[in-house]
Amino acid sequence: MLLCIDTGNTNTVFSIWNGERFLAHWRIATDHRRTADEYFVWLSTLIEGQKFDLDIDACIISSTAPRVVFNLRVLCSRYFDTRPLVVGKPDCLLPVNPRVDSGTVVGPDRLVNTVGAFDRHGPDLIVVDFGTATTFDVVDMDGAYIGGVIAPGVNLSLEALHMGAASLPHVDVTMPAKVIGTNTVACIQSGIFWGYIGLVDGVVGQIRAERARPMKVIATGGLAPLFDQGFDLFDAIEDDLTMHGLRLIHDYNKEMGNG
Ligand SMILES: Nc1ncnc2c1ncn2[C@@H]1O[C@H](COP(=O)(O)OP(=O)(O)O)[C@@H](O)[C@H]1O
Ligand SMILES: CC(C)(COP(=O)(O)O)[C@@H](O)C(=O)NCCC(=O)O
């Protein structure tokens, strides 16, 4: 069985695969202090409710938080006796290499999203990931990541308003009934919701103009469905895109005799 681990700046998701068959996934808050032993206790407790044993013989990791990787590596070697592939490291092969300025370290989550989206949707894509940051990853004709856009994430923006303005409360993101808010909470919700609709629409439009070709927009991340309520911004929403990409990159490395 394969264990895929996707560490974002907010959450870490673990998924288990038997060949191409997805078996289960679990989410834990990202914390670089979490030890290998803690991960294992957590994983083995969750697996008790499943119809399979935790019989892992391969691992692949994508982490936007570099400090977390050490303990995840220890988890893989101590408990599963495997050496994990770590996306972004030179010994982890990608089907197509990114084309960006030399010296640029692209977020591994963006590389993984690119691979997952190209496999499902083919060339010329914009992948929008609503994570801690909202990222737009542009996929070329051959499936290469060729750059994109990084904007502050939805919850990060809400938090920043609350932190920086003494009279603004913390609010949760939602689609407001009207644009013109008649109380503080409604005003903030409107600013975030309509602001992000405009941001996504504007950035996608500019990318399309710059590329001068039709491009499909694929959205992922927990908040993607919120921005899909009748606005026609996305061609598809796939919350398993990163995990699909991780599984493909693992299989590609195996096919190439790597790891
Ligand atoms: N279904 C959801 N509803 C509301 N907020 C969500 C949902 N899923 C994720 N979030 C929030 O969106 C932000 C990004 O989450 P996530 O996609 O896990 O980020 P990352 O991949 O950067 O760790 C976090 O603040 C998280 O709490
Ligand atoms: C842009 C990101 C912070 C997004 O991370 P996330 O929101 O998934 O936690 C991450 O992909 C990153 O740290 N990237 C490095 C710079 C780059 O991709 O160009």
Ligand SMILES: [K+]
């Ligand atoms: K992201």
